Amino acid sequence: MDTITTKLSKEEIFNLMKKFITEVIGEEFVEEMDITPESSFTKDLEMDSIEIVSFSEKIKAHFGDQIDFTGWLSSMDLDQLINLNLGMIISYIEECQS
Amino acid sequence: MPILNINHQSVHIQELNQNAPETIVLVHGMFSNLSVYYFSIAPMLATHFHVVLYDLKSHGMSGKTLSGYDLKSMTDDLKGLMDALKLKQVYLGGYSFGGLIALKMAIRFPNLIKKLAVIEAPDPSDEKARGIIEEYSREFLEHYVENFTDTTKVKMGKRQMEKNHRMYEYLFHQTSIKEDMILEKDFFKEEAITKIEQEVLLLYGLSSNCLETGKNLNQKIKNSSIQIVDGDHNIPIQEPQLIGEALLNFFQRK
Numbered sequence: 001m002d003t004i005t006t007k008l009s010k011e012e013i014f015n016l017m018k019k020f021i022t023e024v025i026g027e028e029f030v031e032e033m034d035i036t037p038e039s040s041f042t043k044d045l046e047m048d049s050i051e052i053v054s055f056s057e058k059i060k061a062h063f064g065d066q067i068d069f070t071g072w073l074s075s076m077d078l079d080q081l082i083n084l085n086l087g088m089i090i091s092y093i094e095e096c097q098s
Numbered sequence: 099m100p101i102l103n104i105n106h107q108s109v110h111i112q113e114l115n116q117n118a119p120e121t122i123v124l125v126h127g128m129f130s131n132l133s134v135y136y137f138s139i140a141p142m143l144a145t146h147f148h149v150v151l152y153d154l155k156s157h158g159m160s161g162k163t164l165s166g167y168d169l170k171s172m173t174d175d176l177k178g179l180m181d182a183l184k185l186k187q188v189y190l191g192g193y194s195f196g197g198l199i200a201l202k203m204a205i206r207f208p209n210l211i212k213k214l215a216v217i218e219a220p221d222p223s224d225e226k227a228r229g230i231i232e233e234y235s236r237e238f239l240e241h242y243v244e245n246f247t248d249t250t251k252v253k254m255g256k257r258q259m260e261k262n263h264r265m266y267e268y269l270f271h272q273t274s275i276k277e278d279m280i281l282e283k284d285f286f287k288e289e290a291i292t293k294i295e296q297e298v299l300l301l302y303g304l305s306s307n308c309l310e311t312g313k314n315l316n317q318k319i320k321n322s323s324i325q326i327v328d329g330d331h332n333i334p335i336q337e338p339q340l341i342g343e344a345l346l347n348f349f350q351r352k
Binding site for chain 1: 099112131132133134136137138141153158159255256257258261335
């Protein structure tokens with residue numbers, strides 16, 4: 001487990017998230033997409049729930065106990081989950097680091 | 099991603115609160131995966147229990163396999179998972195087809211199961227449920243996804259549609275799932291169902307087309323109770339909070 005200790009900038013978190021998304025859905029799909037902080041997980045990135053499980057696992061493996069990503073997601077209702085975008089995740093991770 | 103090798107197959111599992119003394123295992127339904135529990139129901143149960151989720155063969159992130167979709171094989175897989183995790187006795191919950199696996203497990207391995215929760219298990223003799231397989235087509239998939247899919251209520255985009263299409267094509271046209279399901283059509287008529295000794299909670303949706311099946315099971319299983327909640331066959335997605343609470347109360351009650 002490569003748990004990190006240094007604080008990441010917004011841009012570093014964004015790039016890390018992009019890397020995780022690429023690993024989950026595959027490079028061939030990511031190439032066709034313009035991933036931005038506004039990209040929504042379900043509508044723009046077309047991630048289904050098992051892919052979000054996989055993505056959550058990557059966050060857990062990277063940040064360890066520092067970030068309870070699954071706990072944060074589980075506090076949302078279905079509509080909030082559907083509207084979840086990358087920017088919201090970046091802000092959440094930033095908050096957890098501070 | 100935690101992957102175990104069970105009965106020569108790769109099985110994707112997720113565990114929550116591993117240090118709790120008692121364990122709940124949850125089984126998902128057909129064409130679904132463990133994410134049906136992962137985001138809401140499992141974290142609720144994990145406040146008191148060790149929770150184990152796994153993807154059935156050819157589902158979610160588990161390995162693909164051409165045969166062995168009958169209830170005996172599916173319960174062999176679950177027994178193998180329990181052995182691999184060194185679980186001696188568990189509380190067991192199953193949704194839809196997973197509910198049938200849970201019932202079969204209680205019949206075959208009564209000593210391993212403390213209590214049983216069955217959510218929306220369908221009657222395998224229901225021709226309509228089996229007919230779905232015969233009528234399968236891309237149009238059917240689009241209709242199915244819009245109306246019955248239990249993993250998300252988001253309309254699918256191209257990549258998801260193709261991913262799901264591939265999964266249905268594989269399961270329906272390459273594996274033995276059709277034949278294996280037909281072989282199980284008399285499962286609810288078997289005497290063994292009436293001999294289940296464990297306490298059983300039946301959870302069904304008020305407007306589900308499986309509700310009658312739930313009531314029949316309630317008649318057949320002597321130590322069972324039925325709880326009917328608002329919603330249809332998709333109650334774990336529609337009412338995760340309610341289902342999580344019902345399961346937690348049931349499994350906690352001594």
